[in-house]
Amino acid sequence: MKLYNLKEKKEEVSFLDAIQYGLGKKQGLFFPKYLPKFNSQVLHDLIKMDFITRSTHILSHFISDEISFTNLKKQVKLAFNFKKPTIIPVTNNISCLELFHGPTLAFKDFGARFMAQMLSYWKNKNSTMTILTATSGDTGAAVAHAFYCMNNIRVVILYPKGRISSLQEKLFCTLGKNIHTIAIDGSFDDCQCLVKQSFNDKQLKKNIGLNSANSINISRLLAQICYYFEAFALIPEKYHNKIVISIPCGNFGNLTAGLIAKSLGLPIQSFIAATNSNDTVPRFLKKGIWDPKKTISTISNAMDISQPNNWPRVEELFKRKKWNISNLISDSVSDKKTIKTLKELYKIGYISEPHAAIAYRILKKNITKENFGLFLGTAHPSKFQDTVEKALNIKLSLPESLQSRINLKNISYHMKPNFLKLKNFLLTQI
Template structure:
């Protein structure tokens, strides 16, 4: 697997997956993208409903990574990382919810973080070094907890999590700040966009990179996106298992979107041959990408705080990747590029009021099915898309987190208590341990070099 930078239109400086995994960002400030996507065999899709989640994940990962990771080792990585089911809940004949949050932190990012941690660990074992890998992660909520658990006690790796003060739920904060060992948390006096900016600036600071071996586990790292594509294939397999499946019926995914990593995972799946006809990019009022899809102007702005806090992103990192999936060679004009994207992706945005109304609607209408605020945004996007299109389609919503992680919002909305999983109950009793820093690179740099 060879990768190029989204800022290198000529694709003149390609790197291996291993280099992209450990370096995270190219020096030219772009994002790594695979040069080529192999299309999976027809036989894989014809038989996919007879495969386990792990078997599906292996086939997908092996198609991309077989030049760098031996099959027997890749199977071990997959079996260890993807060891939780991703069930499909049926709402009605056309709407399904793929629950992605059945990992250790009850967030969909668990699989990606575990896959990345175990892949890094294998490469480190193959080429031992005395130099510690230092992973920096900006989080708006769920990424940090998933990365913390995924990399906990992995030899040769230290993790520093940056999260915005007062802008994550209490339970999310406990998941970030109570891990200890090789994981530390920095509480930043700013927004998620500040945290993300600080991480990017750290990667591009030559002095810091000369003194520390830095990497990231955000979706800016390509190794986070590959495992997120597994969900789309697994949803397709479950649809074929549960229905008298009609291959001529349109397959639509609604993706709650903030930094757009999960949506890019869907585009990887589509490039590998999964018959996705359309993706709805569903956001809260931080609607930078929906506005771009409507008018062609990408205008980042400071993020606004909402109930779906993990999507409070005012400058989505993966926008450059989203464009790269549709950029032609020679480069298309901005108008042509936008038209290419609009063929497959549409945007939608929703307020907090609409979000809570959707949580209540689904709870009342679908036998007590309880959504988190992020999942509700995805539900609204699919509902509106199908109503507008007036066509027969399979619609899959990606459910991103357990509702108990937003217990106050959800309980106030549905008027009933939400059962708290035992793992979450235990963490709420733990003591927060975080270092407060201002939202600037020098503060982060000083902290990292002191440690």
């Protein structure tokens, strides 16, 4: 598969090169040069397959010239070796697609673990690679656990100090070994900026084999396409042309993957891009002006992003498919309304967390009785224990993956958002 750089379209690379580079020249994102299209018969056959086989078929359409189907299936099985996505009915025509049954209780386990298996499969055993990534909450844990104890792969994760939940922090800041975590005095956008500066530094790229595991890495994005097909397979056939999917959006990788699934032939009627008070995209779609404001801290911290990295991919896909971007529904929800929605969901029998609650609220506002509405459950409620327990006046029981880490020491470093200090750390301290 060939991919091109959105900022330097003459730069074309293979899938292997794309996942190793992370970003192209001028910090450009890679995007598939060719987007396959499944006809109705292929789609019918795919839906009848099990999750692993179907996912392998979908991914093989992008990378079959670089890895055999047999070997790809082995890597997909290793990556997705946890409970598959589940659909839980919430109201008569709205359900939650729960994607948080992996080892770190978040949807990002799918992309991070697939990327880890791909890099492990192709990596030169004699070379060292440094994975540098930023997290607004769940990416850090997913990446850390996916790459934990892998030979010759070092992971450095930047996160905004005091702006992720304590349990999110415990999941990836207590591992040690080849996992290094740094609490940055600033926002996620500050962390993301440091990552981009690092990728623009020739010395770092040369000396430490720099790579990224954010959703900017194309392997993570492709893996996420697979669970949209799984959702489609789980929904009754009578609704197959009436599906509306609401996605809690931070860096917009999840939305990008859903839109690519639609471009492949999945007949999703429409997508909703749900955000919190960091509403750059809803304002842009309404006014046509890209005007990121200072990032606001909210109870849905994984969405506390004012400059979403994947938005150029969204625009490119709409342009390539000649879709009208003004048809994309996008809206924002305040913390006050998020808490109100958590209570509303609890009253009808579903315990949610802030991100999914935002997606549910905007979906409910924009759905008709004829539609089948699906909102994405991107993280387990217990990862936001304090917020959920306070809002609902209940006591949550913690899954074992969280309970086992709760008393472990946080071994993160602490740093101001200074690129030269980060560069020195990367060159001398890991």
